[in-house]
Amino acid sequence: xxxxxxxxxxxxxxxxxxxxxxxxxxxxxxxxxxxxxxxxxxxxxxxxxxxxxxxxxxxxxxxxxxxxxxxxxxxxxxxxxxxxxxxxxxxxxxxxxxxxxxxxxxxxxxxxxxxxxxxxxxxxxxxxxxxxxxxxxxxxxxxxxxxxxxxxxxxxxxxxxxxxxxxxxxxxxxxxxxxxxxxxxxxxxxxxxxxxxxxxxxxxxxxxxxxxxxxxxxxxxxxxxxxxxxxxxxx
Ligand code: SAH
Numbered sequence: 751x752x753x754x755x756x757x758x759x760x761x762x763x764x765x766x767x768x769x770x771x772x773x774x775x776x777x778x779x780x781x782x783x784x785x786x787x788x789x790x791x792x793x794x795x796x797x798x799x800x801x802x803x804x805x806x807x808x809x810x811x812x813x814x815x816x817x818x819x820x821x822x823x824x825x826x827x828x829x830x831x832x833x834x835x836x837x838x839x840x841x842x843x844x845x846x847x848x849x850x851x852x853x854x855x856x857x858x859x860x861x862x863x864x865x866x867x868x869x870x871x872x873x874x875x876x877x878x879x880x881x882x883x884x885x886x887x888x889x890x891x892x893x894x895x896x897x898x899x900x901x902x903x904x905x906x907x908x909x910x911x912x913x914x915x916x917x918x919x920x921x922x923x924x925x926x927x928x929x930x931x932x933x934x935x936x937x938x939x940x941x942x943x944x945x946x947x948x949x950x951x952x953x954x955x956x957x958x959x960x961x962x963x964x965x966x967x968x969x970x971x972x973x974x975x976x977x978x979x980x981x982x983x984x985x
Pocket of ligand 1: 757824829830831853903904936958962
């Protein structure tokens with residue numbers, strides 16, 4: 751199970767590249783296969799649509815059981831809202847499964863913004879497809895209370911627009927309206943775009959499923975156009 755990183759080839763690790771080259775069969779979501787199109791020429795490629803994770807994992811395991819080397823590719827890190835878990839669940843002990851880590855959206859987005867994650871942070875997905883909304887609310891409350899820097903994955907999609915607004919309202923109970931917020935769309939990809947705003951104003955900006963949202967803690971500040979969460983050094 752191979753993490754492709756955020757998209758740009760410079761951020762694909764050498765081990766991930768080698769795993770793709772070694773594989774007989776490559777399986778993945780079609781958008782992500784685009785990132786590695788040039789590596790797929792002499793491969794058997796199985797591409798599938800969104801929300802087809804279970805089918806993809808089953809197919810991968812079935813093909814691996816025939817003796818072929820299969821690479822299931824996943825964006826970012828496959829162990830962060832990616833394919834690693836479902837492949838392990840379906841494979842059981844029938845085949846060896848190697849998980850190859852990748853640069854996850856939290857750290858690629860953080861690098862675009864400056865250094866927002868220098869202290870304790872919590873990662874929360876706002877997608878309630880596989881997680882009950884009450885659980886997400888509870889975690890937002892707890893992360894807010896804990897003064898964590900908060901990274902939101904899957905912040906908003908068409909037809910799922912209220913979650914980010916509710917998340918912001920919950921966090922405003924614990925964080926000041928001027929808390930720095932960074933929005934990074936397509937981090938480390940061709941059409942990368944980032945905006946620095948704050949918790950009060952963040953919803954005036956475009957946020958979609960290609961965006962990662964990073965919300966500061968009580969110490970986070972904006973310096974020279976970048977977000978900085980001090981680690982605590984005395985200078
Ligand atoms: N396994 C992936 C995350 C999958 S969840 C990883 O480790 O990065 C999908 C969410 O990740 C998106 O909705 C978005 O919030 C975030 N994301 C993934 N790639 C991104 C990128 N290049 N730039 C900004 N956000 C990204």
